[in-house]
Amino acid sequence: MSRVLRASAIMAAGTLVSRITGFVRTMVLAAAIGTATLGDAYNAAYAIPYAILDLLLLGVLSSVVVPMVVKAQREDADGGRAYEQRLLTLTTVALIVVAALAVWAAPLLIDLYTDWRPGQDNYEWAVTLARFILPQLAFFGVGAVAGAILNTRDRFAAPMWAPVLNNIVVIGAFLVYVAAGRGTSTNGLAILGIGTTLGIVAQALVLIVALKRAGFSFRPRLGLRRARLGEMGRAGVWTIGYVVVTQLGFVLITNLASAAGDVVAGHGITPYTLAFQLFQLPYGVIGVSVITAMLPRMSRSVGEGRFDEVRAEFGSGVRLIASVMVPVSLMLMVLGPAITVPLYARGETSIDDAVYIGQVLQVYGLALVPFAVFQLLLRVFYAFGDTRTPVYVGAGTTAVFAGLMLVANALVPPAYVVMGLAFAYAVSYAVGAGVAWMLASRRVHGLGGWTIGGALTKMYIAALPTAVLGLATVWASQQLFGSLTVLNSLIILAVGGGLGGLLYLTVAHRMRIPEVNSIVGMVAGRVGR
Structure with missing residues (x-):
């Protein structure tokens, strides 16, 4: 576990700066831009290029492209240089064409991803923004391939830090928009849209420069026969299928959320997006890092038939992630509005709007542990080279999610529909994790469920005092101050979050939870240097 912890900590450090x-x-x-009409229009337009990239590239990048590049580096006489050049050339050409078609089809895409219709302000603004944002497809895709090639050369710094420059550029664009007086004229929307695209351009340039410094010399190559597209397609078809399934669920989410936002301003796509980003932060910093560190070792163990090591690696990963996710999930459920009010309650976003984002976040807290375990379970199949089973599991999970979303949309008042969508997400991933566990357990002849279950139980028991402290702090704040403000939100976070976190570490240490003790020991060692 110490190896996983050290490797995960190194990657998590870079990821954390990007997330911040x-x-x-x-x-x-x-x-x-707030959380109402313009905010929903921007977030709808902003989500579309990521959805397209998921379908075309990002879903197969780590599972197919990176292994193909590594294979070329190992087997080709030139160390894979020609293959890398050909891959980057074909990606660039293909995504330029896709970006041009997407800009042309912007009205159709907005119609697909939302419930809006021509003539509505949100529809017209979203189409205009999409036409400014969609050109980033070419740059984002090129940067993603460049980052993948860098990873195969053990150059991880640039892929970690390039998103930071992207965020800084976009922050600058938003500030320019505010300084220019806001507004929804073409010029105002252009500042938002072009500024967003320039952030991706800057990110791609950093990765390309880093690739050149790593010894990569780019020469355009268009030979399709030597691009191994057939081999790549056969390897990636099931991964693409998984992405398609999840994107169908996302289309339904954006349609239902946009419809709810039309009925109750500020309760649509934007609160869903902002709450989801906060929900993903713990998994993005801790979960992804642990998975990245453990997957190669699991794959090697599978290749050598050492299933006991697969079980040990999986159990270690689950316990390590859960030692952080369990208390964080309870804190999100208790302190959601206290987190979002200091973050978002300013400018065009009112305190009430920020409180609603926090309420959505509270519901998402239910999903944090099931989602993380689900993602870990998928890596068991990937370690076997099995990309088919995750598609079936993902399809079933998405079907449950879609059914529950439709039920929530039919039964829940529009003001709470987005909260209902978050609850559907939590339930569907709990079901998906259960099914994936059974299938993965059969594959490796058991996953040590009783051991892992016992460890998770201890973690929840250790985290309960933290949840009680958080609830008591929220109640005391309401009695003393009444409605939530930025000031008393910060007080709640300091007591319920800060002291609550220390309380969890203390209780977990006394309960001798080894994963928590390892984290505390690592942090104490680094602080003491």
């Missing part, structure tokens, strides 16, 4: 600047970016965005 990313949240500064969302804070500035919320202050600049």
Whole structure:
């Protein structure tokens, strides 16, 4: 576990800086355009290029492209240089074409991803913003391939820090928009849209420069026969299928959320997006880092038939992630509005709007542990080279999610629909994790469920005093101050979050939870240097 911990800590450090600047970016965005009509229009337009990239590239990048590059580096006479050049050339050409088609089809895409219709302000603004934002497809894709090639050369710094520059550029664009007087004229929307695209351009340039410094010399190559597209397609078809399934769920989310926002301003796509970003932060910093560190070792163990080591690696990863996710999930459920009010309650976003984002975040807190375990379970299948089973599991999870979202949309008042969507997300991933666990357990002849379950139980018991302290702090604040403000939110966070975190560490240490003790020991060692 110490190896996983050290490797995860190194990657988490770079990721954390990117996430922090990313949240500064969302804070500035919320202050600049709010959570109502313009905010929903921007977030709808902003989500579309990421959805397209997921379908075309990002879903197969780590599972297919990186292994193909590594194979070329190992087997080709030139160390894979020609293959890397050909891959980057084809990606650039293909994504320029896709970006041009997407800009042309912007009205159709907005119609697909939202419930809006021509003539509505949100629809017209979203189409205009999409036409400024969608050109980033080419740059984002090129940067993603460049980052993948850098990773195969053990150059991780640039891929970690490039998103920081992206966030800084976009923050600057939002500030320019505010200084220019805001507004929804074409010029105002151009500042938002072009500024967002320039952030991706800067990110791609950093990765390209880093690639050149790593010894990569770019020469355009268009030979399709030597691009191994057939091999790549066969390897990636199931991964692409998984991405398609999840994107269908996302289309339904944005349609239902946009419809709710039409009925109750400030309760649509934007609160869903901002709450989801906060919900993803713990997993993005801790979960992704642990998974990245453990997957290669699991793959090697599978290749050598050592299933006991697969079980040990998986159990270690689950316990390590859960030691952080369990208390954080309870804190999100208790302190959601106290977190979002200091972050978002300024400018065009009122305290009530920020409180609603926090309420959505509270519901998302239910999903944090099931989602993290689900993602870890998928890596068990990937370690076997099995990309088919995750598609079936993902399809089932998305089907449950879609059904629950439709039920929530039918039964819940529009003001609470987005909260209902978050609850559907939590339930569906709990179901998906259960199904994935059974299938993965059969594959490796058991995952040590009783051991992992016992460890998780101890973690929840250790975290309960923290939850009680958080609830008591919220209640005391309401009695003393009444409605939530930025000031008493900070007090709640200091007591319920700060002291609550220390309380969890103390209780967990006394309960001798080894994962928590390892984290405390690592941090204490680094502080003592």
